[in-house]
Amino acid sequence: MKLAGKVALVTGAGSGIGQAIALLFAAEGARVGVADFSEAGGNATVSQIRAAGGDAEFFRVDVSRSAEVNATVDGVLQRWGQLDILCNNAGMGVAATVVETAEEDWDRTLAVDLKGVFLGCKYAIPPMIAHGGGVIVNTASVAGQVGVLNRAAYCAAKAGVVGLTKSVAVDYVGQNIRINAICPGTVDSPWIQKILSAQPDPVAERQRMVERQPMGRMGEPAEIARAALYLACDDSAFVTGTALVIDGGLTAR
Template structure:
């Protein structure tokens, strides 16, 4: 029970890593607020997790929605002790193949969303006497992959922003760190495999990205996020915790 009496706001919390993190945090004693632009999915996730979970519909790329979502969380729980900036998505394409609108939309969620949520929550944490922020980056910030230029750039930005935030706010007792997952099985890959001409071949390709020989599971990343969010990592500031099955060791 490492998060007893803590309140955690988790963006992109309705599925994948976000949902696994919300479930684990609740089991560790936290009250969790699941924020997701899919409000119905967020509500369902909250019902599945139980009494410790509530939901807010929130698109992290829109400042007004972030303000409203954070205000709703504070109205329900009185404070926010932990912010997990997890909302994000991927898109195929090199810089030549990526349309400007697609680039802007991805950056607005993956990178601007971290900025908007942090900008809104940090003053609350400062008034409370401190807090913890964990941003979801990616192993691709260190080892780029082909055909994902916008995604790789956005996650590189998240890693750099995490370090800048860590230095700017440690004097307010706000610890900021970043988790860098490898390829993690999620509903995104369910859709990709379903649309693939040869799902088995694609599964082998995905599993082969890491020396461990398989994709990661959302719950494995959730446990790493729990470490960064809890007092177990009290001396960890401005760090990037890579959980990629060995991919960046190649």
């Protein structure tokens, strides 16, 4: 068990990649705070962890709201007395070019995808330091590395996550905080299903997405979770400030 004795907090853990991270971390021995603004999703993740014999609790949070993120970190500390691992994973996206992007959509995307990561770090790092150190894994995206068509605000936010990750890494390396980002490519989560169902021809659009994958398939949430596990455990003890791309070769060509 790679995370025995650890306490982890995973945001956006009620669905997709975050749920896969929460389940894997619990299977590796961590007690897991499952944070999401979806109560149904969060409770489903907690039920799965408990059914497998693990320890988890749901925390309802909108990661863009300072007081709620602060209260979630406090809730984890009250429940388990420590916080060793934070995964800032909750995210959202709006499909639009920069000209088409409504200002409210820009503000909301940056608030959830970038400010949410800032708030998570802001409130989790002091108790981590007080306890001797900790690890943070931020879910960025290949959209933080390259331009993705029609995703202006999302690309800006995810590139911001990569920059913030590097900044925090250098600021806190002396206090035994490691922080890294993961940059998934196209992953077959409920997020993608939502995008597809908004298309006039979801089947054809899925086919188009699959065809642009060098491996001829999308990633699975569990494959992204294994990268998060690597960055969260001591296997990556010499790794901080990096952005690990897990995209089946999408951005390699």
